[in-house]
Amino acid sequence: MRVLFMGCHPDDVECYAGGTVRKYVEQGAEVYTGHVANGCQGHVVIEPGPLAAMRAKEAEAAGKFLGAKEVFNLDIDDLTVASHDPAVMDEMADIVRYVRPDVIFTHNPKDYMRDHEEASVIVTNGSFCSGISHRPRKYEPFSSFVPVFFMDVCGGLGFQPTHYVDITQQEEMKLKAVCCHESQVKWMMDHDNVDFCEMVQTWDKYRGYQCGVKYAEGFKPYNVYQRYSTKNLLPD
Ligand SMILES: [Zn+2]
Numbered sequence: 001m002r003v004l005f006m007g008c009h010p011d012d013v014e015c016y017a018g019g020t021v022r023k024y025v026e027q028g029a030e031v032y033t034g035h036v037a038n039g040c041q042g043h044v045v046i047e048p049g050p051l052a053a054m055r056a057k058e059a060e061a062a063g064k065f066l067g068a069k070e071v072f073n074l075d076i077d078d079l080t081v082a083s084h085d086p087a088v089m090d091e092m093a094d095i096v097r098y099v100r101p102d103v104i105f106t107h108n109p110k111d112y113m114r115d116h117e118e119a120s121v122i123v124t125n126g127s128f129c130s131g132i133s134h135r136p137r138k139y140e141p142f143s144s145f146v147p148v149f150f151m152d153v154c155g156g157l158g159f160q161p162t163h164y165v166d167i168t169q170q171e172e173m174k175l176k177a178v179c180c181h182e183s184q185v186k187w188m189m190d191h192d193n194v195d196f197c198e199m200v201q202t203w204d205k206y207r208g209y210q211c212g213v214k215y216a217e218g219f220k221p222y223n224v225y226q227r228y229s230t231k232n233l234l235p236d
Contacts, residue, residue, distance in 0.1 A: 001029040004101040006072070006092070007151070008081065008119035010039045010059035011181040015200050016151035017105055018066060018174035019167025020217050023235040025067030026170070032099045033063040034072025036092075036119040041078035043187045048077070054183055062180035066173065074122075081114070083121035090136050092126025097139035101146055103233040108150040108159055108220065116154075124148055124222060145226035147233055149219040156203055161218025164211040165234055171204060171215040 003024050007013040013021065013033045024031050039055035040048035056073055063071035072095050074088065082088065096104070106123035107116045129135055131144030153159040167174060175197050179185060188196040204215040219234070221227070 001103075002099060002101045003029050003031045003103055003105070004096065004099045005031070005033045005068075005105045006095070006119070006123045007033075007035050008037050008107055008116045009042065009078070010035045010037075010055040010073075011062070011178065011184050012107070012116070012151075013105075014062050014066070014174065014177045014181065016107075017217055017219075018062075018177045019170040019204065019215065020105075020165045020219075020235065021063075021066045021068065022170040022173050022177075023165060023167060027235050029235075031066075031068050032070050032072065032101070033059075033066075033068040034070075034074070034095065035059055036074045036076055036088075036122055037078050037081050037115050038073065038075045039078060043183055044191055046183065051183065052077075055181070058181045058183060062177040065180060066177050078115060081118040081122070083118045083125060088122055089126055089129055092122050093129035093132070093135065094138050096127050096130035096146070097137060097142045100142050104146050104148045105151055105219070106148065108153050110153070110158065112154040112157070120150065147227050147229045148222035149234070150222060152203065152207070152218045156206060156218075159218070159220070161207065161210070161220060163219045163221065163234055164207060164213075164216045165219070166208075166211070166213040166215075167204065167217055168208070168214040171201070174204070175201060
């Protein structure tokens with residue numbers, strides 16, 4: 001099985017689906033992760049250029065720690081993620097053509113900030129465009145109709161999962177992967193007085209209560225034409 005997780009910021013996949021990434025890897029799937037934005041505005045002191053470089057390394061370390069084969073970076077500056085940009089759409093489509101996934105994960109179309117929402121559209125639209133021949137491309141066309149799951153939103157507000165993955169056995173590794181994003185652990189504490197890892201663990205515990213396990217991650221499928229499947233695509 002081949003799985004693609006594409007978040008907005010360099011730490012989003014680990015926060016919202018890091019346990020599921022790890023569970024897929026443990027069950028033998030080929031997992032690819034990535035981020036659309038470079039996270040360049042994610043600090044109060046470090047300048048955007050050096051921060052983007054730092055965060056690319058943090059994402060690489062976190063993804064590889066969880067067992068991802070590759071970590072993609074579309075390298076778009078924070079607050080300028082734009083789903084109407086055809087170049088970004090084509091680049092995303094090429095990632096899908098390259099990975100040729102059985103299932104894709106991205107943000108919910110409604111989330112707490114615009115870049116997450118734009119990234120969601122870039123990923124679903126890029127997936128659709130991966131099946132279109134007459135667009136600029138590096139790889140052979142794939143399928144326009146890969147099933148997609150939307151990841152939980154920040155704080156779980158306004159998002160009711162319909163699918164849960166038990167990540168009790170993966171929670172420890174997930175939190176270590178989150179901590180690979182050292183710049184964010186510090187920024188969240190300095191800027192928001194929030195313990196990043198404790199926050200993520202609380203979300204997982206909350207979703208775990210809802211489905212009767214210690215820690216869980218919640219998802220919702222993208223229920224549109226031909227994105228349904230007869231297969232159980234989430235890890236048991
Ligand atoms: Zn984010």
